Each structure stands twice: as structure tokens, then as C-alpha cells.
Amino acid sequence: MEVLSLAQLVRDGSWRLGLAHDRPDHLLIWITRGQGVGLIDGARRGLGLHNALFIPARTLFSLDLNRQVFGHAVVIPERAAPSLPAALHHLRIRDAQAQADLTALFEAICREQAAYRPLRQAAMAAHVELMSIWLQRQVESGADSLPRPTAAQRLSRAYCARLVSHYASGASLTEHATFLNVTSAHLTRVCKTEIGKTASALLSERLLHAARRLLSDTDMPAKDVASHLGFGSAAYFTRFIQHHTQSSPIQLRRSARSRVQSG
Structure with missing residues (x-):
């Protein structure tokens, strides 16, 4: 389990995210600046400020993000957080308190990762569980932007x-x-x-x-x-x-x- 900036997730080339692929782990992405487009849930969809994207393991996707995009992603081993949803979710978060809550959770897990204290992974897993609760609350509140499929x-x-x-x-x-x-x-x-x-x-x-x-x-x-x-x-x-x-x-x-x- 680790937290990466979106720039770190791309690493040595835009192809890392820009080409259609799937991963063996879950991704929770939080975009706090900029915009882009992506292959999300079998369709081309726009991404922007205060978008949260949960991509389950073994789900085909791609992201084409412009250079001004800033955000973070939590890379979560598939069985590390059983409370995470099974389906992909693309959330457009308009509520200021919900935005602040997820930003605070990302800041907390980043601090934990950087501290190298005993039980670091256990603490990070606890933060991921809180992110899972946040995610489910937003889905229940209607923030999920994915339409009913045709x-x-x-x-x-x-x-x-x-x-x-x-x-x-x-x-x-x-x-x-x-x-x-x-x-x-x-x-x-x-x-x-x-x-x-x-x-x-x-x-x-x-x-x-x-x-x-x-x-x-x-x-x-x-x-x-x-x-x-x-x-x-x-x-x-x-x-x-x-x-x-x-x-x-x-x-x-x-x-x-x-x-x-x-x-």
C-alpha cells in the first residue's frame, strides 16, 4: 500500500496511464487541480477538479491528464481493504465539506507513509478504511456521475x-x-x-x-x-x-x- 502523486504514478512516460490497461491493485485517485479525459467504465469521460475515481483491480482504464493536473492516488492491494466497493466509481464532489474530508484523509495517509513509524502499514490501512467509508457515503448521496448504461x-x-x-x-x-x-x-x-x-x-x-x-x-x-x-x-x-x-x-x-x- 502506498500513496503517490499523479506525476509519480506516470513515472517514466505518459503511456503508463494513457494507454488502456488494468492493474492487479485498486486505485483511489483524487484530483485537486486541472482536467483530462479517460477510458472509464467502458466509455470516454471527462475528469476535472474535485473528481474522485475509484478503479477496482483488473478493470480496464486509461487516463489522459493535462500537464496542469495535480492530485494523488492510493495504490491498495486487492485484499488489503475488504470494505472497498467492487464496482468502479467516478465521483464529482461539489460539497465543500466532503472535499475537505477527503483532502484531509489524503494528507493524513501521506504523513503516515513519510513517518516510517512502527505499524505504518496498519495505520495506512486504517486510513484506507476511512476513505472507503467516505467513498460509500458519497455514492449514497448521489455524487457518482456514472449513468445507467445503455x-x-x-x-x-x-x-x-x-x-x-x-x-x-x-x-x-x-x-x-x-x-x-x-x-x-x-x-x-x-x-x-x-x-x-x-x-x-x-x-x-x-x-x-x-x-x-x-x-x-x-x-x-x-x-x-x-x-x-x-x-x-x-x-x-x-x-x-x-x-x-x-x-x-x-x-x-x-x-x-x-x-x-x-x-
């Missing part, structure tokens, strides 16, 4: 959920669409309308994020990364990376390592 939004959500578990399966877009009982053309139209990207572009984004993470954060050979992500050959994987980044897998890895060393 049929198109339900399909978009289902496709996002499908990519979480099957993005590296090597399945084609047609196979994903067949699983969802629609045609690939219909799935593409729905994704374009709801997310602003085609279904194939979303699949490519998820693969690209996984590839960049493995190249940046591990020593796994590029050919093994290719195999792990369902590419038919290392050559095809290299062409995929070059097409999307204008760099080879080796160049991406070297660039990531140099940024870590210089940072």
Missing part, C-alpha cells in the same frame, strides 16, 4: 472486461466479437462511439502497454515478451512496437533504463 455501453464494458483476461490470448478481433455475440463491425462502431477508438485500436493499446511495461520493468528477453503476449513471432512483435512507438524493443528498454538511472 445497450451500447454494456457491450463496450463487456469488451473491456474481455480484454482484461484475453488481450494476450492471440485471439483476433473477430473471435472477441463472436464471444460477445456480435459482429466485429458492430463492436467497432460501438467502441468508436463510446470510447472514441476502434475495437482493434483498444486491443492494440492493451498489448502495447503490456509490452512497454515488460520491456521497462523486467529483464524478460524481447522474444519471450512476444511469446507471452501472443505474438506469432518476434519479428511481428518488433514491427508492432516500431509501428506504435517509432522505436525497437531494445531501444525502448534502453530508454527506460536511462530515465531510471538519471532520475
Whole structure:
């Protein structure tokens, strides 16, 4: 469990948040300045001042935040706070007292993290439980901005959920669409309308994020990364990376390592 600024969450590149991906842990994000857009609950949605975003583990999302955005995120291991909700919530907090309460909780957990006192993680977990109570109170008060889903939004959500578990399966877009009982053309139209990207572009984004993470954060050979992500050959994987980044897998890895060393 840790607290990070949004700048720290991005770390060595905007792709960390800007490409569609999912995480093994929960995120609670509190934006206190600036704005952006994101893939949230299977749709493209705006983000702004005093927005709280709870993203459960293994939920596909992306965030494109402008340079003026400031805020923090709590990274919460999946089983560390059982009282957290199971669903994604996007809250627009207009009540000044509610804004102050969450800001105070973030300040308290940041102080606890920085103090390195005995039982630090237990104390941070207690703060997260208080955040969970705050979150549930805001949901009950009607602050959740997510609308009742339409049929198109339900399909978009289902496709996002499908990519979480099957993005590296090597399945084609047609196979994903067949699983969802629609045609690939219909799935593409729905994704374009709801997310602003085609279904194939979303699949490519998820693969690209996984590839960049493995190249940046591990020593796994590029050919093994290719195999792990369902590419038919290392050559095809290299062409995929070059097409999307204008760099080879080796160049991406070297660039990531140099940024870590210089940072």
C-alpha cells in the first residue's frame, strides 16, 4: 500500500496511464487541480477538479491528464481493504465539506507513509478504511456521475472486461466479437462511439502497454515478451512496437533504463 502523486504514478512516460490497461491493485485517485479525459467504465469521460475515481483491480482504464493536473492516488492491494466497493466509481464532489474530508484523509495517509513509524502499514490501512467509508457515503448521496448504461455501453464494458483476461490470448478481433455475440463491425462502431477508438485500436493499446511495461520493468528477453503476449513471432512483435512507438524493443528498454538511472 502506498500513496503517490499523479506525476509519480506516470513515472517514466505518459503511456503508463494513457494507454488502456488494468492493474492487479485498486486505485483511489483524487484530483485537486486541472482536467483530462479517460477510458472509464467502458466509455470516454471527462475528469476535472474535485473528481474522485475509484478503479477496482483488473478493470480496464486509461487516463489522459493535462500537464496542469495535480492530485494523488492510493495504490491498495486487492485484499488489503475488504470494505472497498467492487464496482468502479467516478465521483464529482461539489460539497465543500466532503472535499475537505477527503483532502484531509489524503494528507493524513501521506504523513503516515513519510513517518516510517512502527505499524505504518496498519495505520495506512486504517486510513484506507476511512476513505472507503467516505467513498460509500458519497455514492449514497448521489455524487457518482456514472449513468445507467445503455445497450451500447454494456457491450463496450463487456469488451473491456474481455480484454482484461484475453488481450494476450492471440485471439483476433473477430473471435472477441463472436464471444460477445456480435459482429466485429458492430463492436467497432460501438467502441468508436463510446470510447472514441476502434475495437482493434483498444486491443492494440492493451498489448502495447503490456509490452512497454515488460520491456521497462523486467529483464524478460524481447522474444519471450512476444511469446507471452501472443505474438506469432518476434519479428511481428518488433514491427508492432516500431509501428506504435517509432522505436525497437531494445531501444525502448534502453530508454527506460536511462530515465531510471538519471532520475
